[in-house]
Amino acid sequence: MMARGVRMILSLLSAAMVTISSCAAGAPADSLPLPVLPLNETLTNATCDTSVLRPMERQIERYMEHWHLQGVSLSIVRNDSLIYAKGFGWADKEKGLKMEPRNLLRLASISKLITAVGIMVLKERGQLSLQSKVFGPEGILKDSTYCSVIRDKNYYDITVEHLLRHKAGFTARYGDPMFSTRTIILQNHLSEAPDHKTLLRCMLRKRLHFKPGTSQEYSNLGYMILSEIIEQVSGQSYEDFIRDNVLTPVGCREFKIAGNYYKDRHENEVRYYVQANDLPVPEYNNSGDSVVRCYGGNDIKSLAGAGAWVASTPELALLVSAIDGREGIPDIISKESVDAMTEYFDQDTYSLGWNDTNPEKGWVRSGTFSGTNALIKYFPDGECWVFVSNTSTWKGPGLARKTAFLMSQLRMQYGSLLPARDLFHSAE
Numbered sequence: 231m232m233a234r235g236v237r238m239i240l241s242l243l244s245a246a247m248v249t250i251s252s253c254a255a256g257a258p259a260d261s262l263p264l265p266v267l268p269l270n271e272t273l274t275n276a277t278c279d280t281s282v283l284r285p286m287e288r289q290i291e292r293y294m295e296h297w298h299l300q301g302v303s304l305s306i307v308r309n310d311s312l313i314y315a316k317g318f319g320w321a322d323k324e325k326g327l328k329m330e331p332r333n334l335l336r337l338a339s340i341s342k343l344i345t346a347v348g349i350m351v352l353k354e355r356g357q358l359s360l361q362s363k364v365f366g367p368e369g370i371l372k373d374s375t376y377c378s379v380i381r382d383k384n385y386y387d388i389t390v391e392h393l394l395r396h397k398a399g400f401t402a403r404y405g406d407p408m409f410s411t412r413t414i415i416l417q418n419h420l421s422e423a424p425d426h427k428t429l430l431r432c433m434l435r436k437r438l439h440f441k442p443g444t445s446q447e448y449s450n451l452g453y454m455i456l457s458e459i460i461e462q463v464s465g466q467s468y469e470d471f472i473r474d475n476v477l478t479p480v481g482c483r484e485f486k487i488a489g490n491y492y493k494d495r496h497e498n499e500v501r502y503y504v505q506a507n508d509l510p511v512p513e514y515n516n517s518g519d520s521v522v523r524c525y526g527g528n529d530i531k532s533l534a535g536a537g538a539w540v541a542s543t544p545e546l547a548l549l550v551s552a553i554d555g556r557e558g559i560p561d562i563i564s565k566e567s568v569d570a571m572t573e574y575f576d577q578d579t580y581s582l583g584w585n586d587t588n589p590e591k592g593w594v595r596s597g598t599f600s601g602t603n604a605l606i607k608y609f610p611d612g613e614c615w616v617f618v619s620n621t622s623t624w625k626g627p628g629l630a631r632k633t634a635f636l637m638s639q640l641r642m643q644y645g646s647l648l649p650a651r652d653l654f655h656s657a658e
Contacts, residue, residue: 264655266481266559269315269544270332270498272657277331278316286644290318293636297629299603299621300503301329305543307614310551310558311652315544321620322501334499334540335618336488336530338597340604342453344485345535346394346583347553348460348472350567357463360391360570364398365434370459375427382437390459392442393452395580399438400449407433408450408536409599411514411529423515423529426458446580450536457535468534480552480562481654485541488530490514499540500620502601508622524601524622537597543616548654550606550614559654596630598622605633613641 294302301321306314317329337344352358363369365376366386380386384399392398405413411423418424418432433451440447457468464471469487477485486496495501502524510520511527521527531538541549551559555568563571572587581587586594593608604618615637623629651658 266548266654267657268483269312269548269654270484270542273315273331273544273653275316275328275330277653277657278314280649282647283314283644286640286647287316287318289636289640293633294319294619297621297623297625297632298505299619299623301333301500301620303329303331303333303335303543303618305331305547305616306648307547307551307616308648309612310554310556310654312544312547312654313648313651315547315653320501323503324501329500329620331544332498332542334484334486334496334542335604335620336502336599336602337539337541337546337604337618338537338599338602339450340546340595340597340606341533341535341537341539342597343583343595343606344472344476344539344549345453345456345460346571347476347549347563348468348535349390349394349456350563350571350582351475352460352463354564354567358390358459360389360394362390364388364390364393364455364459370462371455376430376434379431379434381435384438384441385434387442389442390456391582393449393456393459394582395446396448396452397443397446397580398449398452398455399440399442400433400451401439401447402449403439406450408454408533409528411532412512412516415516423532426454426532426534429532430455430458446578448580450533453536454532454534460535472535476562477549480549480559482541482545482549484545485539487534487538488540490528490530491525496540498542503621504600505621505623508600524599527600530599537599543618544653546606546618547614547616550608550616551654554608554612554614556612558652594630594634596627598627598629603629603633605630605637607634607637609641613645615641 300323301319303317315331317331317333319329321327321329321333365371365380365388388398407414414424414432460471461468489495504523508523511523513519513521513526514529552562553568555565571582572593574587574589584593584595592610595606597604600622601620602622606616608614617633
């Protein structure tokens, strides 16, 4: 407890120094935003305990029971103010640890939203454009490591925007390369799981399945390539760039890149679970061992910007509040970039980082793989619900629709009972 208290004090002092520094630079003190609290230090389940919301929480618990979810973390933001953050069930059942707001969970494809924000930061700095070519003599990834293996010249037409919108020409009809590591090792006679450059060289030898920009198909590979673009343009590792230029400026202190195994978990990270009938699978690296699918069945860490981040739901809600164009939390990107990311064309066109940004239904970003179900639902009125579970189900990505329906029901029934407060800036 003493160590936790010291960390909290240091975090608050750090935030205060940022405010003092800004004031010294000329900004009036009363115009400066309040420093965001170290959320993973200040919030507990007790923070949001109230009898008036117990019926809502029982519905969440029944939902968990129906889908056999071991644990769930839920945070709710209204107009850039965190009004609710609570954990349900188990963070680690074997250790008897209950889920709390501070627990870190794998975000799966919600990571793509984080990567898209990183790209927009680089765009605003003039270091790339959405129309920048990715491969070829004029491309961002133009060195011989990649160009020497390309046979299909359509690769030279791929732009950054094509990757963001899943329109680059990649498909998963023969298996998603980010989840087919064993096959790639065998097909390419590799002695170990490929790093990003090796994997990309293997994939660039293949023909694209459609001309860039003419169709779309969801691609994890495309967002792994965006991670490589961020590294090439910034000169930093993907993780360091995102942490330094997206997360830390917002006040998000404990986003991490996931490990593949339980032994690799971060402090306060949950244990992940699959359903009881989910049989062991071969380990992703062709070791010959069988593993629980969520611990070694896939190379989660290698997903990088496509699916490797872990975070708590309060900090994830804070990040969303910093890219929504509202005034409560200062945005990390400009209004023009927010508008570009959320521009809606039709139901068949992906937004930038988001799954969908229909202005009548709200913005949606989901994420799913073994051991994880995650959903951000940003409603048109500025209310945002962030739900992440440490358990996968047989519904796979389809569970997101069920969760979104649950959120809408709970909003209608209990929205007026949620307290008017701001846990981003006050622990009370």
